[in-house]
Amino acid sequence: METEFTPWASLAGGLMIGAAAVLLMASNGRIAGISGLTSRVFARGTDGEARGVSALFVLGLVLAMPLWALVAGGFPQQWVPSNLAQMAVAGGLVGFGAVLGNGCTSGHGVCGISRGSGRSIVATATFMAAAFVTVYLLRHGIGG
Amino acid sequence: MKQLFALLSGILFGLGLILSGMSDPAKVLNFLDVFGRWDPSLALVMGGAIAVTAPGLALLRRGRVRPWFDTTFRIPTRRDIDARLLSGATLFGVGWGLGGFCPGPALTALPMAAAGTLVFLPFMLGGMWLARHVPDDLTRSAKGAA
Numbered sequence: 001m002e003t004e005f006t007p008w009a010s011l012a013g014g015l016m017i018g019a020a021a022v023l024l025m026a027s028n029g030r031i032a033g034i035s036g037l038t039s040r041v042f043a044r045g046t047d048g049e050a051r052g053v054s055a056l057f058v059l060g061l062v063l064a065m066p067l068w069a070l071v072a073g074g075f076p077q078q079w080v081p082s083n084l085a086q087m088a089v090a091g092g093l094v095g096f097g098a099v100l101g102n103g104c105t106s107g108h109g110v111c112g113i114s115r116g117s118g119r120s121i122v123a124t125a126t127f128m129a130a131a132f133v134t135v136y137l138l139r140h141g142i143g144g
Numbered sequence: 145m146k147q148l149f150a151l152l153s154g155i156l157f158g159l160g161l162i163l164s165g166m167s168d169p170a171k172v173l174n175f176l177d178v179f180g181r182w183d184p185s186l187a188l189v190m191g192g193a194i195a196v197t198a199p200g201l202a203l204l205r206r207g208r209v210r211p212w213f214d215t216t217f218r219i220p221t222r223r224d225i226d227a228r229l230l231s232g233a234t235l236f237g238v239g240w241g242l243g244g245f246c247p248g249p250a251l252t253a254l255p256m257a258a259a260g261t262l263v264f265l266p267f268m269l270g271g272m273w274l275a276r277h278v279p280d281d282l283t284r285s286a287k288g289a290a
Binding site (some may be wrong): 001002003004005006007009010011012013014015016017018019020021022023024025026027028029030031032034035038039042043044052053054056057058059060061062063064065066067068069075076077078079080081082083084086087088089090091092093094095096097098099100101102104105106108109110111112113114115117118119122123124126127128129130131132133134135136138139140 | 145146147149150151152153154155156157158159160161162163164165166167168169170171173174176177178179180181183184185186188189190191192193194195196197198200201204210211212213214215216217218219220222223224225228229230231232233234235236237238239240241242243244245246247248250251252253254255256258259260261263264265266267268269270271272273274275276277278
């Protein structure tokens with residue numbers, strides 16, 4: 001599946017993601033780490049207020065798509081791998097790994113690096129390397 | 145108010161993910177495919193996000209002692225690089241490379257209801273639940289015992 005290089009849209013989207021992270025910290029004092037917020041929605045030890053705030057942030061993520069479709073007149077371009085067994089394994093690893101490692105692309109990759117956190121810099125370098133190797137093996141190694 | 149702003153932040157974050165191309169696994173996988181159909185767009189997503197977040201968080205913490213609608217800024221304080229961080233990040237990276245989704249984009253892509261997304265999400269939530277219930281002392285006691 002070919003994709004076009006979209007520097008301006010990607011940069012603008014990145015700026016919006018950054019603005020959202022700053023807005024959540026300014027209003028709620030919370031890091032916009034999506035794996036942390038999502039897992040807090042259903043984790044046992046979460047207090048009611050944190051659960052509510054986290055659930056609303058996650059709801060906002062989901063609502064963005066219908067809002068986009070309303071304004072743009074349709075869904076954006078998308079291609080999702082169709083091998084469902086692969087997607088099941090991928091989902092399990094992403095969820096388990098993100099919570100075990102205390103963060104994902106947003107919490108470590110954006111917020112953590114922005115704070116200059118050593119843990120986040122190491123985590124981001126690690127998951128990027130693992131992802132590059134995985135895609136290399138899938139496309140040019142075993143399968144390619 | 146804090147609830148309203150949490151919702152608005154989520155919406156803004158999600159719109160950013162869509163505009164940037166992150167909610168399309170094809171773009172993510174091509175970004176990760178440096179030696180193939182490389183699409184460098186997503187480097188600009190991360191760069192753009194950090195370019196706003198880094199000064200934004202710094203200014204907030206310099207200018208205010210507390211958030212608008214809450215009592216404290218909750219900033220992680222840990223500095224140790226431990227086995228959980230490294231193994232978690234590695235597993236996460238493998239999953240990201242397999243599916244092309246990280247947690248935010250998968251949630252944002254949900255309403256488009258692609259079969260792969262509908263399978264990915266419940267497994268992601270299950271994995272998160274499982275990791276939340278891995279006892280903290282599992283890795284620590286192993287270290288202590290050595």
